[in-house]
Amino acid sequence: MTKPLWESWAEIETSLMTADSLLACFDYDGTLTPIVSTPEEAIATPQVRGALRELGSLEGVVAVVVSGRPVKQLLELVPGEALWLIGHHGLCVRSPDGEESSMVDEETATKALEPLREIGQRVADASPGLRLEDKGSGLAMHTRNASRLAAKDAAELFCDEAQKLQGFSLFRGKEVYEVKPVGFDRGQAILALREKVAPEALVLYVGDDTPDEDAFRGLLDLPDSVTVKVGDGTIETAARYRVDDTHDAVDLLRRLRALRGKKG
Numbered sequence: 001m002t003k004p005l006w007e008s009w010a011e012i013e014t015s016l017m018t019a020d021s022l023l024a025c026f027d028y029d030g031t032l033t034p035i036v037s038t039p040e041e042a043i044a045t046p047q048v049r050g051a052l053r054e055l056g057s058l059e060g061v062v063a064v065v066v067s068g069r070p071v072k073q074l075l076e077l078v079p080g081e082a083l084w085l086i087g088h089h090g091l092c093v094r095s096p097d098g099e100e101s102s103m104v105d106e107e108t109a110t111k112a113l114e115p116l117r118e119i120g121q122r123v124a125d126a127s128p129g130l131r132l133e134d135k136g137s138g139l140a141m142h143t144r145n146a147s148r149l150a151a152k153d154a155a156e157l158f159c160d161e162a163q164k165l166q167g168f169s170l171f172r173g174k175e176v177y178e179v180k181p182v183g184f185d186r187g188q189a190i191l192a193l194r195e196k197v198a199p200e201a202l203v204l205y206v207g208d209d210t211p212d213e214d215a216f217r218g219l220l221d222l223p224d225s226v227t228v229k230v231g232d233g234t235i236e237t238a239a240r241y242r243v244d245d246t247h248d249a250v251d252l253l254r255r256l257r258a259l260r261g262k263k264g
């Protein structure tokens with residue numbers, strides 16, 4: 001049963017503050033920045049970037065930004081020197097000192113997507129407002145700015161073709177249909193990172209969309225973990241808590257920095 005975060009805040013605040021070690025994970029789009037019509041417009045405010053930098057620099061805190069974006073793109077949006085970055089929904093990880101690892105053979109996956117890339121691009125070119133995002137080893141069809149009819153047709157076609165591919169999974173997010181190699185999801189990536197850098201850490205995960213559910217579910221095995229779904233209270237979620245919107249998510253980030261700052 002998912003509860004409103006702020007109603008349980010007193011209790012959560014204590015555990016977030018007192019944990020010896022904290023792994024604090026925030027999704028980027030729709031969590032730290034509002035959803036906008038093109039990904040290029042989703043720029044975190046200087047306050048958010050500052051809060052992330054400070055949080056990541058605190059003793060006893062590992063701060064992580066998680067996204068469907070490639071790690072290289074994330075680096076332009078958040079202060080990578082203070083953060084662990086998990087890109088492409090768990091397939092790529094970058095440490096604060098710049099070491100990168102990938103769970104997929106990029107070249108093979110990129111090649112295997114060639115037929116879908118061609119079809120997707122043709123579909124996107126045919127209607128204004130559709131956009132095919134090429135992540136190399138992944139593809140995403142964005143339909144937010146298209147007419148409803150074009151969005152529906154493009155989604156159907158893209159998903160039908162995507163389902164024919166071996167070794168890839170398809171998921172539907174907010175006005176986006178995305179294909180990525182099977183392997184690591186966000187939950188698995190976070191559990192692996194915890195194992196590697198902070199095996200006893202209390203985990204916080206904040207996210208707003210379908211791929212975040214992999215993290216919410218993956219963290220159910222850690223009974224103390226604090227998982228927070230951002231937005232739409234009508235959508236079913238595996239998260240333990242909910243907040244209304246990105247303002248709440250950013251507020252949570254600020255509170256966390258203050259809480260853990262006091263501790264040191």
Ligand SMILES: [Mg+2]
Pocket residue numbers: 027028029030031207208209
């Ligand atoms: Mg998101």
